[in-house]
Amino acid sequence: MERKRPRRTRERILETALALFNSRGEPGVTTSAIADEMSISPGNLYYHFKSKEKIVEALFAAFRAEIEATLAAPSKRAPDAEDVWLFLHLVFEAIWRYRFIYRDVNDLIARHRLVQSQFRLILAHKQRTAAAILDGLRDSGAAALTRAEIPVLAENMTLIASYWLSFEYAQRPRAELDANALARGAAHVMALAAPYLAPRERALFDQLTQRYLT
DSSP: OOOOOOOOHHHHHHHHHHHHHHHHOGGGOOHHHHHHHHTOOHHHHHHHOSSHHHHHHHHHHHHHHHHHHHHTOOOSSOOOHHHHHHHHHHHHHHHHHTHHHHHTHHHHHHHOHHHHHHHHHHHHHHHHHHHHHHHHHHHTTSBOOOTTHHHHHHHHHHHHHHHHHHHHHHHOTTSOOOTHHHHHHHHHHHHHHGGGBOHHHHHHHHHHHHHHHO
């Protein structure tokens, strides 16, 4: 069998930092804590990353690459409710893998100029993709939406998707966030579009919601 390539120290630092940030929140984790968790010296960590800010930037770059790839793939055919659920599932999966960003998003963008500028681009891309999906539902007759309603609805869907984990954390600050939070978030995003869906699409949406939440 082919032997796996040993993970480089830089990769291990990012993996460890991501796990600690997700568990404790980025503000509560120091570079010393990351080094201790890895059983390496602070100097070894400093050799690869001069500051925690550089670790945050590297993780954010990885997140942005993943979320942008997800947002960039509308189907060639008209979407239906199941397509929207799948899309939301993929978006929330990426959010979950890098959940520290969304739990502490306002704090992060206040302290990191790079995160601030790039997160705005991600929000804009989310809105464009949501609007494209809603346009597809409208054009196929699957949703009774006017052209004027689509950008407002797309913005509201982006708002909930982007701040759902902050909302969950604010409700239960001492509880560990779990994957059920994603199911609730996706359901709330989709619920915004549900009143506009045609009867067949609405029935499919209700069925998928029940399956997803249970």
